[in-house]
Amino acid sequence: MLELVNISFGGFNGRVKNKILDGISLKFERGSFTVITGSNGSGKSSLAEVIVGIKKASSGQIIFDKTDITDKTITDRAKEGIAFSFQQPVKFKGVTVYDLLNISNGALMSETEAGRYLKKVGLEPENYLFREVDEKLSGGELKRIEIASVLARNAKLIIFDEPEAGIDIWSFEKLTSIFKKLKAEGRTLIVISHQEKIFKIADEIIMLEGGKVTARGTFKKVLLAAGEATK
Amino acid sequence: MNLTKEEKQILCEVADIFEVPEGAYNFRINGKSVGRKSTANIDIQTKKKKSGLDIYIKANTKGETVHIPVAISVAGLKEAVYNDFYIGENADVTIVAGCGIYNCGEQDSVHNGIHRFYVEKKARVKYIEKHYGFGRGVGGKILNPTTEVYLEKGAEAELELEQIKGVDSTIRKTRAELKDDARIIVKERLMTHGRQIAKSVYEIELNGKNSVADLASRSIAQDCSNQLFKATIVGNNVCRGHSACDAILMDEAEVHAVPALNAKTKEAELIHEAAIGKIASSQLTKLMTLGLTPKEAESKIINGFLR
Numbered sequence: 001m002l003e004l005v006n007i008s009f010g011g012f013n014g015r016v017k018n019k020i021l022d023g024i025s026l027k028f029e030r031g032s033f034t035v036i037t038g039s040n041g042s043g044k045s046s047l048a049e050v051i052v053g054i055k056k057a058s059s060g061q062i063i064f065d066k067t068d069i070t071d072k073t074i075t076d077r078a079k080e081g082i083a084f085s086f087q088q089p090v091k092f093k094g095v096t097v098y099d100l101l102n103i104s105n106g107a108l109m110s111e112t113e114a115g116r117y118l119k120k121v122g123l124e125p126e127n128y129l130f131r132e133v134d135e136k137l138s139g140g141e142l143k144r145i146e147i148a149s150v151l152a153r154n155a156k157l158i159i160f161d162e163p164e165a166g167i168d169i170w171s172f173e174k175l176t177s178i179f180k181k182l183k184a185e186g187r188t189l190i191v192i193s194h195q196e197k198i199f200k201i202a203d204e205i206i207m208l209e210g211g212k213v214t215a216r217g218t219f220k221k222v223l224l225a226a227g228e229a230t231k
Numbered sequence: 232m233n234l235t236k237e238e239k240q241i242l243c244e245v246a247d248i249f250e251v252p253e254g255a256y257n258f259r260i261n262g263k264s265v266g267r268k269s270t271a272n273i274d275i276q277t278k279k280k281k282s283g284l285d286i287y288i289k290a291n292t293k294g295e296t297v298h299i300p301v302a303i304s305v306a307g308l309k310e311a312v313y314n315d316f317y318i319g320e321n322a323d324v325t326i327v328a329g330c331g332i333y334n335c336g337e338q339d340s341v342h343n344g345i346h347r348f349y350v351e352k353k354a355r356v357k358y359i360e361k362h363y364g365f366g367r368g369v370g371g372k373i374l375n376p377t378t379e380v381y382l383e384k385g386a387e388a389e390l391e392l393e394q395i396k397g398v399d400s401t402i403r404k405t406r407a408e409l410k411d412d413a414r415i416i417v418k419e420r421l422m423t424h425g426r427q428i429a430k431s432v433y434e435i436e437l438n439g440k441n442s443v444a445d446l447a448s449r450s451i452a453q454d455c456s457n458q459l460f461k462a463t464i465v466g467n468n469v470c471r472g473h474s475a476c477d478a479i480l481m482d483e484a485e486v487h488a489v490p491a492l493n494a495k496t497k498e499a500e501l502i503h504e505a506a507i508g509k510i511a512s513s514q515l516t517k518l519m520t521l522g523l524t525p526k527e528a529e530s531k532i533i534n535g536f537l538r
């Protein structure tokens with residue numbers, strides 16, 4: 001359902017131009033659950049942002065559902081069915097959680113309906129629905145609201161960028177069950193993560209280093225490959 | 232009351248009035264009082280020597296409302312109106328003011344509203360003031376409000392000041408003097424566009440022990456408009472003062488924020504925050520990933536910010 005063909009992305013690191021993504025080609029099947037991992041700065045978020053349209057690839061092609069979306073805007077890609085949960089949730093003054101969920105859903109939901117998405121991430125609707133998505137929320141609360149806002153899109157392809165960051169153990173359990181459910185619904189999942197517990201429930205792991213794919217396969221296979229590499 | 236379509240639109244915009252409101256009221260249209268009602272606890276009287284009203288609110292009056300909207304629907308009208316509010320001890324009331332100008336002519340229409348509040352011990356007043364202008368005439372729609380608030384011991388005032396559309400030029404002056412345990416909360420919302428100019432100047436004197444001032448202004452400046460925000464908080468006693476100016480700049484607009492904190496004793500705790508900048512690109516990006524176009528995203532961010 002998603003195909004990346006020879007994607008590169010360059011940026012400036014200080015004064016030196018470097019390749020943040022270097023000739024990445026990957027295919028993701030419909031309904032698959034893939035984890036992307038790799039060290040800090042290896043290009044995971046950049047890859048996700050290129051898929052979503054936030055970053056523009058310097059070369060290569062992106063095919064989604066048989067159409068070439070390489071030149072499409074963020075908005076168009078979202079409308080085609082791509083959703084993205086940010087590594088750093090964005091704050092808004094004056095926009096309530098309810099507003100955000102409605103924007104995300106694309107239609108005005110009842111409070112009960114919107115509240116359901118909050119319950120999925122372990123937040124009590126009556127405590128959060130009418131709070132503003134601003135700095136008064138804690139890091140973990142913001143992160144959960146970010147995830148809820150993405151769930152409310154009911155997208156075909158959902159990319160989560162380090163969804164576990166800042167989230168407590170109880171919610172973490174909730175998170176893994178969300179992924180299982182999304183997969184059971186037939187959605188395609190790409191989860192950027194450093195968590196072994198999430199590796200274990202994925203179909204496949206992709207290891208990224210220096211903007212290149214260095215390993216791809218089941219958890220065991222990738223772990224083995226990583227072990228070989230550090231010998 | 233016999234009102235034109237434009238006058239009705241003004242009353243609706245500035246005071247959410249669709250029909251005759253509950254409680255006391257005075258409607259001023261084109262310089263004349265066209266409807267008035269006093270109640271058992273709230274007495275509205277015409278001033279003898281100047282244009283304007285004296286409004287007396289009896290001690291212990293609770294939960295009542297006073298509506299005093301002003302509408303101008305003719306070009307070239309210039310007026311200065313003095314309204315004084317005397318709010319008795321322990322009263323708790325809401326006052327809805329607001330002024331709208333419809334100008335389809337060539338001459339400027341000007342309303343200078345001078346509102347003074349004398350708030351007695353432990354009384355509480357909520358004051359809501361909205362400004363609004365429309366009409367295609369080249370004549371200016373000019374509103375210059377002055378608000379003075381005198382708070383006695385333990386008194387409290389909450390001011391909601393809003394000007395979102397259509398006013399060409401504004402000079403807003405807000406002054407307050409607070410005695411012991413008095414409190415003032417100000418929430419200002421401002422949006423300017425075209426070539427509009429808006430100045431908002433605050434002078435708040437915290438004279439009483441444990442007096443508190445919290446002043447929050449949020450504004451958006453679009454097109455070639457120009458805004459000045461100047462807030463002075465003077466701390467003369469054990470007190471707390473906070474002012475925050477948050478502005479979003481768009482197009483070629485300018486915003487000038489001039490904060491001043493004068494602490495005259497080490498017991499005064501005064502804070503000022505100011506943040507001016509364009510809409511954060513991360514906010515636009517996030518909303519676009521939720522399917523909004525850049526324009527739609529921008530208007531969501533603006534509407535939220537001004538709420």
Ligand SMILES: Nc1ncnc2c1ncn2[C@@H]1O[C@H](COP(=O)(O)OP(=O)(O)OP(=O)(O)O)[C@@H](O)[C@H]1O
Pocket residue numbers: 011012013020038039040041042043044045046047087
């Ligand atoms: N717009 C940009 N311009 C210049 N450098 C960039 C830009 N965006 C990202 N980078 C750099 O590219 C590299 C990859 O960044 P990226 O955020 O994709 O890493 P990551 O794998 O997600 O890391 P982390 O695990 O810390 O989230 C980093 O060195 C980063 O500094």
Ligand SMILES: [Mg+2]
Pocket residue numbers: 044045046087161
């Ligand atoms: Mg990252």
